Amino acid sequence: MAIQMIFCLETNRRANTDYIYIKETIDYLYQTNNQIKISPIYMCTKTKYKSKDVLREIEKKVKAFTIGQSKVFYCIDTDGYEISTEHENALRDIRKFCDEKGFEFIWFCHDVEEVFLGRKVPDSQKVQEAGVFRKRNGIKEVSLKKLSEKTCRPCTSNIICVLDTYLDRK
DSSP states (O other): OOOEEEEEEEEEETTOOHHHHHHHHHHHOOOOOEEEEEEEESSGGGGGGGGGHHHHHHHHHHHHHOEEEEEEEEEOOOOTTOOOHHHHHHHHHHHHHHHHOOOOOEEEESSSHHHHSSOOOOOOGHHHHHHHHHHHHHHSSSSSTTOOOSSSOOTOHHHHHTTTSSSOOO
């Protein structure tokens, strides 16, 4: 049966950085075909996770996909959750929201660049770094163990744990 995977991303459409890392992961690790549709939604910031615009776009994509099921994935940077109660609370609220809606929650500790590149990247260089990552096939150098964590630790993510539920490995 066909599946549409809707990824809600903190980035904007123009930068598209988070999507590059996620798509590279999917293309490298998983079997895909015309029965798997990947649909990004650009939230621009995690604070818009439950905004009417984001929820409306999710609903629109779900309704338009009539040949199978749709699954929603929120892809969220943890930022400084361990030192900031504001970040910790935001993360907890987003996770709770996902649980209530039946959405999947993918986290990147502390941000997607730290997970895939192993370092922080200034905002002004994120687009360039993501492009270099894709061009150089950087996904081959990323430790799959770092992408398969169940507990949040610096430079790790649960992305593989979540995607393994829906996709078959190559």
